[in-house]
Amino acid sequence: MTQFRDVVRKSVEDDNDVVGCQTQITELQELAQRFVSNREGTSVLLIGERGTGKSMVLNKVLDEIENQVMIVRLNGFLHTTDRSALKEFAHQIKTELDDQFDSSGMSYAECFGKLLKSTALGERQLFVFVLDEFDLFAQRTNQILLYLLLDATRLVGVAPVLVIGVTCRHEADGLLEKRVLSRLSNRKILFKHQIDSFEEYLSLIIKRLSVSLTALSIMQKLAKEWNNNAMTVFESAEVIDCIQRVFDRDNSVAGLRQITSVIVALSKDSAPFFTAQTVIEASGALYPVTDGYEVLIDGLTLLELCLLVCIQKSNREIYGGSFNFELIVKNFMCFANKYCKMMTSYNKQVLLKALERLMTIGLIAPTSDGSRMLQDSFRPMTLQVDDDSLTAAAKNYRPLPVGIRHWIDNDKSFF
């Protein structure tokens, strides 16, 4: 039985079917094929937001031509200097970048040229450079690597070079120097959030979650059950509601993969494999309805909660919205005297410590300006939670003494 879930998982995970990017795939495929057959260098930019399937499309296309070309992958995020990028280049084509590079007077350009030639001996060698986070390469002080790469796409006599820049910035080419820009071909492949309608999103989820029957000849019966179950679960209104909420927040392909994968991880080995509850749980874990602070507020001690409400109430009266511990302690004493006598017994140190704990869990934070030269208790602070969610969370707190509830409800004045 355990194996069955593994099979399902595998079929869902390996489902690299890139949804909706068919035009981009064909465009890139054509380009790659032309590059391989004509042996003519060129460049292209893949532009689209995160999670729109750029890398997926790229990998799919590169897989097809893998054995005809030499692929060098550089990441602007990792190779933060042109020098380290060159080292990585050398590493990937399995040439040792000799010490000459560091010691002798060999310039960067010469070194680059040498690397490009050194492996071009095989004559048929073609280079594909994948520049992930292309915009980060362009943001450096000088764009010598980009210049050399793009220049190489135009050169005749060295190995043909295809440069593929992947970026999520639409104006990435605007960052380039003139001499670099003029060597960049004007070809861009745009990716957008592919899933436009909710119906499409829903059907894609179901499609991803269903197991193809041909792949599993042994477990036909289980697979059928699994598929039927998936169909019925996604018919119920609460699941559709829940998926709608997910769709509204994130309609990217990556998000879709993520949620289906979590649903499979949470599913059981035997029928019913997963229920509406599983789907709701998975979407709740990935896209929680609230920002998480209400869990923290709910877990406060009564003293901390009262201090927090006290801060909220005094905040409304202070111009500029910053307060300090002394003020809160004073206001808290006033409140305790009127609404909750039992709280008057606390020592000031206890109150200050409770306020400090509120600070460590990020509910209040010191303002950044000029507060260093004061004692802690006078440091200006600001409240980090918004008014409404704080009031709502405070009202849900259990057990809440009646006096304190009256105080929270009474929002006209402080006391």
Next chain:
Amino acid sequence: MVKATGLLFRDHQLELLKSLLCTANSTSVIHCFGHRSSGKSATITEALRVTEAERESEFRHLVVNCTEVCSSARLLFQDILDGLWRGSTTGVSDSVGDFVQQLRRVIGEHGWEQVVIVFDKAERLLHFPSQLVAALLRLHELTDRRVIVITVSVLPWINFSTTGFLVAPVQIAFPSYSKEMLIDLLLNSKPQGPKHLLSHYDEYARLVVDTVFSVSRDVKELNYLAHTNWPKLVAAMDAEGIDATDVTTRNHLWKTMRPMLQSSHDDLFFHFDNSTDGPANEQTLDLPKFSKYLLIAAYCASYNPAISDRRFFLKNHGKQKRHWSMEAASGKNSAHQVGPKVFPFDRLMFIFLQIVDNKQFASKLNIATQVATLTSMGLLWQASANGNLDAPKYRCMATLDTVQRVSKQIGFDLMSHLFDFASR
């Protein structure tokens, strides 16, 4: 060490973690958050243990305590690589690129299929540049290996989301334990004691939780409190020969225990050790007599409006007119609420000479050195530039408690010289 509290009331979180870790899936970041001692680490450890037992050699996990390594990126990388490799790695640099490469190599060499890196106290990571945090959260993508990052923090994910992370992480909330849960947790770790008393431990646990629930929901604190007070209770019962089976005597006993628990909780709050004599705030400030006067003068200068000096420190100041600006000063801008004000050295001298009882002492030079001493002790803070020798400015950093204690020592009535407290 055996976990004293065991793992109660965390089934849901444990199941979620186990199913995410045991089955391969595309989840690469899991964020666990909740108050301290709400069972986060215990749950994760348990989930990792189960996973390791199931997956054996192809699975590797590592817990990084971010407090230890947050001082430099190199230290963090070194810690991760060493911990995975269980040896020491050489040539670790502070560049993300090198780190990812080394990590990839280490994983490749050992053939691990899945690596889990747990960042405990992950809020410390936020001190690093956001680029680095983003890289850590994207290790899965950058290394192209199955690396799962679990961040454990008191802060919800919203604090980490500024790092430009692409897909939503799985967020697991750990709500605090309720009163009933806490009692069960306390019962789970009973201390030693005579059998006939331990059978009433549940009543005792309830008493402990009831007494301090409104200020502490921390299991560890409550457990400590229960354990330290239990022997006292046993001793008291033995000495007086109380019959524990009788309900009314027991109730009486609980009633007498309550103040004791309350006070020992205060000790816990301040972390005083009861065995040593006297808590820390009894400590005296050992200063020369004139320094004490200086400190008091500085306090008055910082916390009184300058306009009121005439009233407090001149002998024959005549009839005091109530001035509107003084009325205003007594309101929201009172120094005891917004913090101490800066004052010039001359004003300090004036107040000092007025309050000191031995007028013959008037060497200004000597006073300057004493001011310097007070500054170096952190009781005063020099607000003007170092080069300003003519009219330096200071601010008093001592608290009211400290200054009050000092003034008591030399018999000075501080309260009647403070604008906020003196009777009008």
